[in-house]
Amino acid sequence: MKKEGLSALLIPRTDEFQGEYIAPYSERLAWLTGFNGSAGFAIITFEKAAFFTDGRYTLQAKDEVPDIYEIYNTSQKTPAQWALENLSPDDKVGYDPWLFTEKQLESYKNPLIPLEKNPIDFLWTDRPLPPQDFVRLHPFEFTGENDESKRKRIVETLKADHLLLTTCDSIAWLLNIRGNDVPHTPLVHSVCLLHKDGSYDLFLDLNKVTGTVYNHIQKGAGRAIEIRFLLDHLKTLNGTCQIDPLTTPILLIQTLKCQVVREKDPCVLPKALKNSIEIDGAKKAHIQDGIALQRFFTWLEEQPLQGETTELSAANKLYEFRKKGEHFEDLSFDTISAFGPHGAIIHYKVSPETNVPLSRTNLYLLDSGGQYLTGTTDITRTLCLSTPSPEQKEMYTRVLKGHIALAEAIFPEGTTGAQLDALARQYLWEAGLDYDHGTGHGVGSYLGVHEGPQGISKRGAHVPLEPGMILSNEPGYYKEGDYGIRIESLVYVIKLTKPKGFLGFEPLTLVPLEKKLIDETLLTEKEKKWIKDYHKRCEDVIQSKL
Numbered sequence: 001m002k003k004e005g006l007s008a009l010l011i012p013r014t015d016e017f018q019g020e021y022i023a024p025y026s027e028r029l030a031w032l033t034g035f036n037g038s039a040g041f042a043i044i045t046f047e048k049a050a051f052f053t054d055g056r057y058t059l060q061a062k063d064e065v066p067d068i069y070e071i072y073n074t075s076q077k078t079p080a081q082w083a084l085e086n087l088s089p090d091d092k093v094g095y096d097p098w099l100f101t102e103k104q105l106e107s108y109k110n111p112l113i114p115l116e117k118n119p120i121d122f123l124w125t126d127r128p129l130p131p132q133d134f135v136r137l138h139p140f141e142f143t144g145e146n147d148e149s150k151r152k153r154i155v156e157t158l159k160a161d162h163l164l165l166t167t168c169d170s171i172a173w174l175l176n177i178r179g180n181d182v183p184h185t186p187l188v189h190s191v192c193l194l195h196k197d198g199s200y201d202l203f204l205d206l207n208k209v210t211g212t213v214y215n216h217i218q219k220g221a222g223r224a225i226e227i228r229f230l231l232d233h234l235k236t237l238n239g240t241c242q243i244d245p246l247t248t249p250i251l252l253i254q255t256l257k258c259q260v261v262r263e264k265d266p267c268v269l270p271k272a273l274k275n276s277i278e279i280d281g282a283k284k285a286h287i288q289d290g291i292a293l294q295r296f297f298t299w300l301e302e303q304p305l306q307g308e309t310t311e312l313s314a315a316n317k318l319y320e321f322r323k324k325g326e327h328f329e330d331l332s333f334d335t336i337s338a339f340g341p342h343g344a345i346i347h348y349k350v351s352p353e354t355n356v357p358l359s360r361t362n363l364y365l366l367d368s369g370g371q372y373l374t375g376t377t378d379i380t381r382t383l384c385l386s387t388p389s390p391e392q393k394e395m396y397t398r399v400l401k402g403h404i405a406l407a408e409a410i411f412p413e414g415t416t417g418a419q420l421d422a423l424a425r426q427y428l429w430e431a432g433l434d435y436d437h438g439t440g441h442g443v444g445s446y447l448g449v450h451e452g453p454q455g456i457s458k459r460g461a462h463v464p465l466e467p468g469m470i471l472s473n474e475p476g477y478y479k480e481g482d483y484g485i486r487i488e489s490l491v492y493v494i495k496l497t498k499p500k501g502f503l504g505f506e507p508l509t510l511v512p513l514e515k516k517l518i519d520e521t522l523l524t525e526k527e528k529k530w531i532k533d534y535h536k537r538c539e540d541v542i543q544s545k546l
Contacts, residue, residue: 001046006113007091008083011120013040016098017168017189018247020450021182021333024128028120031127034064036349041079042069050082055436056346059480063345075436075459080107094119097251105250114251133180135188135204135213138172142373142446144277147176148220151198153270160261161239163194167247169448170267175202175222177213178446184333185448186371191230191252193237203227231255242266268453271444273468278445279492281374282470282508286490288325289370289377290510290542295321297383297512305358305385311337312355315368322370332369332376332449339364343382343484346437346476360386363483363517369449378449378472379509380488384516395477396485396517398427402475403487404530406439406456410496410504417454417461417471424456424475433477440471443490465503469493473505487513510538 001009013035015026020038029040037057043050051069053061061071072082083093087110095105097114105112121127140146151174154163165171168187172178179188190204199221206226209217217224225233234255241258244265253260274282296318303309315337322328338348339358343365348354358364364385369378382396402424409423417440422429424439438457441450454469455461465471474488489509496502512535520528 001044001094001119004094004113004115004119005092006094007045008087008093008110009044009119010079010093010095010100011042011044012099012104013038014099015189016249017166017187017191018101018249019168019182019185019187020448021185021187023131023182023189025130028118028124031124032120033069034066035061036064036351037061037347041074043079043082045086048086050079050086052077052079052082058436059345060347060349073436078107080109084109097254098249100250101248102245102250102253114254130205131179131181131189132205132208134210135177135179135208136210137213137216138176138178138373138446140176142277142281143176144275147174148198150174150176150270151194151200154194154266155196155198157266158194158196158242159240159263160242160259161196162237162241162258163192163266164234164241164243164248164252164256165192165194165265165267166249166252167244167265167267169444169451170265170271171202172447173271173444174267175200175217179208184331184371186329186446187448189227191227193233197221199223201225201233203230203233269463271447272442272451272454272470273466274445274470274492275468278375279468279470281372281445282376282490282492285327285370285372285375285377286508286510287541287545288328288372289322289379290538291545292318292321292325292370293379293381293511294542294546300358300383303358305360307357307359309358310355311339311342311350311358312352314358314364314366315350318366318368322368325370325372327373328370329373329446330371332371332378336365336367336380338366338484339385340483341481344478344480344482346435346478346484346486358385362386363388363392363485365484365486367486367488371446373446376444376446376449377509378443378488378490379511380474380476380486381511381514382485382487382517383514388517390519392483392485393517393519394522395433395479396487396514397519397522398431398433399475399477399485399487400513400518400531401427401522401527403473403489404527406473406475407489407491407505407507408530410499410502411465413501413503414464415503416464417456418458420465421456421458421461424473428475428477435476435478437476439475440473443470443472445470465493467493467495467503470508471505485517507534507537510541512538 440456476486491505
C-alpha cells in the first residue's frame with residue numbers, strides 16, 4: 001500500500017466472474033481474515049480494519065474474524081459509508097479492477113486507484129492453483145433446448161453488435177456446458193463474446209477443453225480461445241458491445257475501445273424460466289432427494305446420540321445417502337449441519353474445529369441440497385432430538401404458519417417476491433420477531449443453488465414472478481446461543497386456470513415436517529389440512545420408492 005501511495009485497500013469476497021461461490025485460489029478474503037462465508041468485504045487502512053457482511057453471517061463473522069476488525073452488518077453500514085466516515089477526501093483507495101463492477105465502485109467518494117496486481121497475491125505464498133477440471137456438455141435430455149436455439153433467442157434481444165457475457169452461470173446456460181471450477185456449482189470459468197449473427201467466442205483455459213467439446217464449439221459457430229488473450233481481443237472489437245454494468249469487471253469495460261451499451265444480462269430471465277423438461281427434471285431430482293432424506297432420518301432415529309454421532313459425521317452420512325441417487329453429481333452447497341446454538345448461526349459451516357456431538361437435548365437444523373443432472377435441490381428441516389419446550393413448539397409453529405401461508409398464496413400476474421414476503425413473516429411479526437434473511441431465492445437447473453432474478457424478500461426481489469420459476473420458501477427463527485429453526489422447501493410458479501390471470505406455487509420438495517414441534521392449538525383447520533395433504537403427498541411419492 002505504501003509503495004502504491006494508498007491510504008486504504010478494498011478487498012471483496014469474489015472472483016473475476018463475480019460469482020457467489022468461488023474457487024479456493026480466489027479466497028483472498030478468507031486468507032486475510034479467516035472468514036469462510038459467501039458474503040464478505042474488508043477495508044484495510046494503516047490505522048483501522050473494517051469487515052462487512054449481511055445478516056446471515058454476522059454471528060459467524062464474530063467467531064471467525066480477528067478482533068482488529070470492526071464488524072458491520074451491511075444493512076446498517078456499507079463499506080462506502082465507512083470509507084466516507086474514516087478517510088480524508090484526498091486519501092487514495094486501491095482496488096483490483098478484475099474484482100469490481102462500475103456499480104460497486106460508484107458510491108465511493110475518494111480517488112480510486114486500479115491496481116495491476118492484487119497485493120494479496122504477492123503475500124499468499126501457498127495460494128492454491130486455479131481449477132483444472134474438464135469442461136463437459138450438458139445434453140438436450142436435461143436442458144430441453146439446444147445452444148443454437150438459445151443463442152438465437154438471445155441475439156434477437158441484443159441492442160448492440162456484440163454481447164460480452166462474464167457471469168459463468170449465464171454462459172453455462174447459454175452454451176449448455178458445465179464444469180467443476182467452483183465447489184458444488186457446475187460452472188466453467190469463462191467469458192463469452194456473442195455476436196449478432198449468433199456466432200461466439202468462448203475464452204477459457206484451453207487445457208480444460210476436450211476434443212469432443214472443442215469440436216462441438218467449432219461445429220456450432222463458435223471459437224474456443226485461450227482466456228489470456230481476452231484483453232487483447234477486446235481492444236480490437238468494432239461496432240457496439242453490450243455489457244451488464246452490474247456483473248462485468250470494470251477492467252473489461254475500461255479495455256473496450258468500441259462503444260459500450262449498458263443493459264441487463266439478457267440470459268438471466270430466460271434461464272430462470274424453466275421449460276417443461278427442466279421442471280420435470282426438477283421433480284425427479286426432488287424424488288431422489290426425498291429418498292435420501294427419508295433414509296437419513298431413519299438412520300438418525302436409530303442412533304443412540306450419546307457422543308458417537310456429530311454434526312460432521314451426520315452431514316457425511318447424508319452425503320452417502322444422496323450419492324446413491326440417480327443422476328447425482330455433487331452437493332449443491334456445503335451442508336449446514338447445526339445442532340443447538342449452532343442452528344442460530346444462519347449459514348453455519350461445520351468444521352473439525354466447530355464440530356459438536358448430537359444429543360437428545362436440543363434442536364438440529366439441517367440445510368442441504370444436491371446437484372443432479374436433472375436439477376438442483378435445496379431443503380431445510382429442523383428436527384427435535386429431545387422433548388421440545390413450549391417456546392420451541394410455538395416458534396416452530398409460527399415459522400410453519402408463515403411457510404404454509406406463502407406456499408398457498410394465490411397472486412395476480414405481475415406480482416413480485418417483495419409483495420409476497422410479508423406472508424411468511426406475519427406470524428413472527430405478531431410476536432415482535434423477525435429473521436434477518438430473505439424468504440426465498442431462485443434455484444437453477446443443475447446450476448446455481450442461488451439464482452436470480454426472482455426472489456422473495458423485503459429488500460430487492462422486485463422482478464415479477466412468472467410460470468416456470470423455481471424458488472425457495474424458507475422462513476426461520478433464530479435464538480442466539482440456544483437454537484435455530486428454519487423450514488425450507490422448493491416450489492415452482494404455475495399459472496392457475498381459476499381465477500384467470502392468477503398464479504400460484506406447486507411444491508417440489510417431498511420431505512416431511514417435524515411433527516414433534518407442531519403446536520396444533522395454534523393452527524387453523526385449513527393449515528392442518530395443508531400439513532396432512534403435504535405429508536400424504538410425500539408418503540405417496542417417496543414411500544413407494546423405498
